[in-house]
Amino acid sequence: MEEEKTWALVSEIGGNYGYLEELVDILKQHFQLIYYKEFLQNPALHGPKIHVLFMWKYFPEAKPSLLRSLPSLKVVVSGGVGIDHLDVPFINGLGVKVANTPGVVSNSTADLAMGLLLASARKILEGHQIAVDPKTFHIPQSLMGVEVTGSTLGIIGMGEIGYKIAQRSKGFEMKILYHNRTRRSVDDETAVGASYCQSLDDLLRRSDFVVIVVKLTSDTAGLIGHRELSLMKPTATLVNVSRGQVVDQDALVQALQSGGICAAALDVTHPEPLPRDHPLLGLPNVLITPHTGINTYGTARGIVEKMLENALAAVNGLPLPNEVKLQRHNEC
Template sequence: MLRVKAICLARCVHLAASWGKLADKYLSKRTKKSRTSLLNYRTSRNNNSKIMERKELPGILVSEIGGPFGVLESHVEFLKMHFNLITMKEFQKSKEELREKIKSVFVFEGRPLVDRELLESLPDLRVIGNSGVGVNHLDLKLISSFGVKITNTPHAVSDSTADIGMALMLASARRLVEGCDIAMSPQTKHFCVDWLGVEVTRATLGIIGMGNIGYKVAKRAKAFDMNILYHNRNRRKEEEQVVGATYCKTIEELLQRSDFVMLVVNLTSETHKLIGKKELGLMKPTAILINICRGAVVDQDALAEALQNGIIKAAALDVTDPEPLPRDHQLLQLKNVIITPHIGTATVQALRMMTEEAVENILAVLNDRPIPSEVYPN
């Protein structure tokens, strides 16, 4: 009897074990299937989230990507982190589909053109983010009338523009371009000992416009032990104490006293042709004019005449009006003028910082935060 019970118990245990293995096998298949389904669901959800996230990025209109006038390709990935990039070509092809998605316009090198037609075609536009300080290519009153904010990037450009100002001053003072031509000319047999420039050190520099860039120029000039004069709409006592500058109440006073005159003002109706025949006539015949702001601040015909007639010694211009000058323009025929192709901000670092500052401004507007660099219509 005991033997029968033992046999029965053993069979029960064996049967239970068999059912347990079968159950484990079955559950294992179900678990694996569930895990696979869960993984697929999570992957699908993540992909959908990424798609939704991409769709939810605010649209930003740019002129184009790459090429001579487009947004730099090296900046595209950074812009795509914050925006859905839409080029003008894409916008023109699918205007009805894209017009309500565009919340901002990124203006790089004056492009795209922001006119009434564009503003009327973008009902949800909130901000124009300009890359650079100068906004004379934008109709501020028109843009503002559409309830659209305007921003610029004054902090990103100050060092690079101040650097080009100093470079032009040194190059013109030491006649570097002329010297380079002489040194490289196949006709050159010897170097003349009476071929002379003038020293920047301890000379008098007059800065017209003591904003961020003008102040950076003054800091650099201080390292050359220059006597620094400046004229500005508002006196900047704190800055002048740091660099040891002297405030001139009038431009006339500054022009009469300066060996070098550097223009660092915004182009407005008040500064258009700020330096003309009268102003050039006030300068020393040994003085050099340097323009690193906007070409239209100078009357270029009057400047050419002054350079030809020895009213002033030389000029160094990073900006002209227009850009480039017509190939037959009289300024291009003169040896005592240096002209560079508006390269004040043309450095890897400056352009990157300009894009970053523009993005910061745009996102501030879109997220209803304080705007770091807003431009207001006059």
């Protein structure tokens, strides 16, 4: 007789917050899954059975009311790196562990950061629209972009993702500056040709492209505001692949409208999606993608496999490979 599997709460298959079906199959090999809508039909019946909460795209939300209805819960496993959506001390206070999935998302996020930078600099989206427009019979010569090769890139937050962005930028012969709370080793800097800027202001003044790759904490919320944007070159582009709250969006709109900076390329905003009448959506020098930094099939599979690894460790009483105990105010 097959041993009964441990119960785990998940969001759904498909939909706005759901897994691809082939990813759910990975979890089903080890856990008895209950979907959130099914759970809500009878929380009192299902709650005591659940030992694992798998969060995908921040859902199901780890609200106190939900957590208190899961008396047997051992671990909350969140897909992705960011933990700003989790009250880790509160969850730990319930005797429940927390894990995320670092490392596996780094390549895809770094790839998208470079994609946004290149697409914005070379006006790829505008060029596509002209090329497919049925009214286009002549190619305009006015679609001029910004040179990427040999330009200066400033990376705010040189953790794993930031470092991978630096590795990619080296191939474009970019001069790489970075600002971090902790300076990286000389070997790390030499490998990518990066120079440390102790002052964020110095990085902003010198960079042609500024890429933000920090975790969202109380220290980094609103990190880039009116003052910081005013320090940037009027020819500079801001790229954000961290969290929307790191940038003061009203200040960004003003800088883009006034010519304070040249352009912005954003994979993150606040909220997501933006209200349909938000001024950022109507600016010609803004490129926005809908938080797709980790959206590749390989990365999604890797996230689920790492979620599974942490969950199995928790239910078997083993150390979690990626346990998050307290949110630390360090940049990525």
